[in-house]
Amino acid sequence: MQNNIPILKLGDFLLVTIQMDVHDRTALQLQDDLTNEISKRRSKGVLIDISNLEVVDSFMGRVLSDIASMAKVLDAETVVVGMRPAVAMTLVELGLSLPSVVTALNLERGMELLTQRLGRKGNG
Amino acid sequence: MGNEESFRESLRLRSDKDVSKARVLISQWAVRQEFSVIERTRAMTAVSEIARNCVVYAGGGTMYVSSLYHEGAPGFRIQIVDQGPGIPDVDQSMKRGYSTGGGLGLGMEGARNLCRAFRVESNAGAGTTITMDYWK
Amino acid sequence: MKKIMELLSGDVSGVLSKWISLQRNDESSSLSIPEDEVVSQSTDFFKLFVRAVASGKTDINDPAWDETLTMLREVAIYRGQRGLKPAETATFVLSLKEALFEVLLEKGRSKNLLEDLWSVTVCVDKLGLFVMSIFIEKREDVIERQQEELLEVSTPVVELWDGVLALPVIGTLDSSRAQVVMEGLLDAIVQFEAKIAIIDITGVPAVDTQTAQHLLKTVTAAELMGAECYISGVRPQIAQTIVQLGLDLGGMQTKGSLMSAFQQSLNRLGLSIQKIDNKG
Known part of the structure; x- marks a missing residue:
C-alpha cells in the first residue's frame, strides 16, 4: 500500500507535492483528503506541485480537474505547478487540455498567481 | 557481433498497483534503449491507459514486453492480453468520448496517438489483445 | 596459408x-x-x-x-x-x-x-x-x-526580455522538425522561467493542416506548463490558407508581426516602452 500524499499548510494555502508515481487509489485518496482539509482549514488556495510526476494519463488528468472543480465549489482556487514539458506534450497528444485547471511554471510562480487571483477577488 | 538476443518480460495486471508497475517496467525499457524523454513519457502514458482498461473492464490480464527492430531501429513491443468480455465494437471504442466506465473516454484513442503502431484484436466473449509498438 | x-x-x-x-x-x-x-x-x-x-x-x-x-x-x-x-x-x-x-x-x-x-x-x-x-x-x-546539428541550428530560441522568449521558425515545419522545435521551446520555457513564448512564423513559406496542428499542440502544451503563447508573423496569404483549409486556430492568439506580439507581451508583464525626454 502506498502512503497517502501529505498535505502541507503554507500560510493561507495548502501545498501538495505529488511524488514520482502514484497508484490510482492514492490519487483518489488525495481528492478526499484535500477537500476535507480545505473545508477544515477554510483554505482559499491550493498548490499542487507535479514537477516530480513522470506520467499524467487520462485518469490523473481527471483527478486534477476534479480537485480543481471541487475546490472551486468550496471557494478555493487551485493552481497546478511544475508540469514537465514531456508530460504537457503527451497530455496534448492524448487529447486533454485540462480547461478547468489553472497552471503555473513552478511553485514560486504558482504562489504569485494565487496571491494575485485571491487579491483581485478580495478587492472585487 | 550484432547478435542481440531478443528479450521478453511479462507482468500480471490485477490492480492499480500493477498499473504502476507496468509504467515503471516500460520506463526501464525506454531508458535501456535510450529513448528520448518525450518518447519515454508517451510509452509510459499509453501503457498506463491500456493497463488500467485491462484491470477495470476485463478484470485483469497480462502484459508482455519484447524487443523489436523496425527497419533497423531498435524498440519494443507491448502486448496487453485479457480474457475479459471483449470489445463489441472496436471502431466505436476508438472514437473520442467513447467510454464504458467513469473515465474521460480517451483511453484507447489517446493511447493510439501515443505509439508508432497500434493494433486491437478482440472478439466478444473471447478477450482482447492490444499491441503497441515503439521504435526510435 | x-x-x-x-x-x-x-x-x-x-x-x-x-x-x-x-x-x-x-x-x-x-x-x-x-x-x-x-x-x-x-x-x-x-x-x-x-x-x-x-x-x-x-x-x-x-x-x-x-x-x-x-x-x-x-x-x-x-x-x-x-x-x-x-x-x-x-x-x-x-x-x-x-x-x-x-x-x-x-x-x-x-x-x-x-x-x-x-x-x-x-x-x-x-x-x-x-x-x-x-x-x-x-x-x-x-x-x-x-x-542533427542542422535541425538544432535552424531553430534557436531567443530571450527577448526577462520572461519573454521568441522562436523564429524559418523553413517548412515537417513532422520531425516540428517535434524538435516544440521540444526545444518547451525546454527553454522551463530553463528561462518564461511567462510568454512567441512563435514567429514569418519565415514559414506555407501552413498546411499538419503544420497548424503542430503549432496548436505546442501552444496548448506551453499553456499547460503555465506559459502564454502567441503566434506572430502570420502573412495575409497564410491567413487565407488557414481559413480556406478550415483549420481551427481558435485556441491560439495570433499577431501580425513579431513587434506587435512583443508589445502585447510587455503589456501583459505591466511594462511599457517610453521615449526619453531629452529637453528636460
Whole structure:
C-alpha cells in the first residue's frame, strides 16, 4: 500500500507535492483528503506541485480537474505547478487540455498567481 | 557481433498497483534503449491507459514486453492480453468520448496517438489483445 | 596459408616495399596524406598482418586477427577524416594482394599455386570489405551528426526580455522538425522561467493542416506548463490558407508581426516602452 500524499499548510494555502508515481487509489485518496482539509482549514488556495510526476494519463488528468472543480465549489482556487514539458506534450497528444485547471511554471510562480487571483477577488 | 538476443518480460495486471508497475517496467525499457524523454513519457502514458482498461473492464490480464527492430531501429513491443468480455465494437471504442466506465473516454484513442503502431484484436466473449509498438 | 607464411618470412621487406610502391603508383590516388605516413602505416600494418597470417587462421573474425583489424580500423578512420575517397582507402588493402601475388609467382612455382592464390585473394578481400564497412560507418556518423546539428541550428530560441522568449521558425515545419522545435521551446520555457513564448512564423513559406496542428499542440502544451503563447508573423496569404483549409486556430492568439506580439507581451508583464525626454 502506498502512503497517502501529505498535505502541507503554507500560510493561507495548502501545498501538495505529488511524488514520482502514484497508484490510482492514492490519487483518489488525495481528492478526499484535500477537500476535507480545505473545508477544515477554510483554505482559499491550493498548490499542487507535479514537477516530480513522470506520467499524467487520462485518469490523473481527471483527478486534477476534479480537485480543481471541487475546490472551486468550496471557494478555493487551485493552481497546478511544475508540469514537465514531456508530460504537457503527451497530455496534448492524448487529447486533454485540462480547461478547468489553472497552471503555473513552478511553485514560486504558482504562489504569485494565487496571491494575485485571491487579491483581485478580495478587492472585487 | 550484432547478435542481440531478443528479450521478453511479462507482468500480471490485477490492480492499480500493477498499473504502476507496468509504467515503471516500460520506463526501464525506454531508458535501456535510450529513448528520448518525450518518447519515454508517451510509452509510459499509453501503457498506463491500456493497463488500467485491462484491470477495470476485463478484470485483469497480462502484459508482455519484447524487443523489436523496425527497419533497423531498435524498440519494443507491448502486448496487453485479457480474457475479459471483449470489445463489441472496436471502431466505436476508438472514437473520442467513447467510454464504458467513469473515465474521460480517451483511453484507447489517446493511447493510439501515443505509439508508432497500434493494433486491437478482440472478439466478444473471447478477450482482447492490444499491441503497441515503439521504435526510435 | 602456411605456404604464404614461408614465402613472406623469406622476404618481408621485399613485399613491403613492393606494396608501398604499388600504393604510390596507383592512378586514383591523390595522396593527400604525407608520404612518410603512408610508409609508417603500411609498415605497422604489414607487421601485424604477417603475425596474423603466421597464426594459421584464415578467418579474420578469429581473435588472432584482432590487432590487425584494430589497426585497419584506425587507418580507415584516419583516411576518412582527411577526406580521402573510398577507392583510395580500399586501395590501401587491395594493392597488398598484387604485392603478394608477385611474390607467389616469382618464388612459389608450386603445384598448389592456384590454391595459394585463392587463399590470398579470400583473405585480402575480406580485409578490403572490412575497411570499406568502417569507412562507410564513419561517413554515416558524420551525416547523422550534421543532420542533427542542422535541425538544432535552424531553430534557436531567443530571450527577448526577462520572461519573454521568441522562436523564429524559418523553413517548412515537417513532422520531425516540428517535434524538435516544440521540444526545444518547451525546454527553454522551463530553463528561462518564461511567462510568454512567441512563435514567429514569418519565415514559414506555407501552413498546411499538419503544420497548424503542430503549432496548436505546442501552444496548448506551453499553456499547460503555465506559459502564454502567441503566434506572430502570420502573412495575409497564410491567413487565407488557414481559413480556406478550415483549420481551427481558435485556441491560439495570433499577431501580425513579431513587434506587435512583443508589445502585447510587455503589456501583459505591466511594462511599457517610453521615449526619453531629452529637453528636460
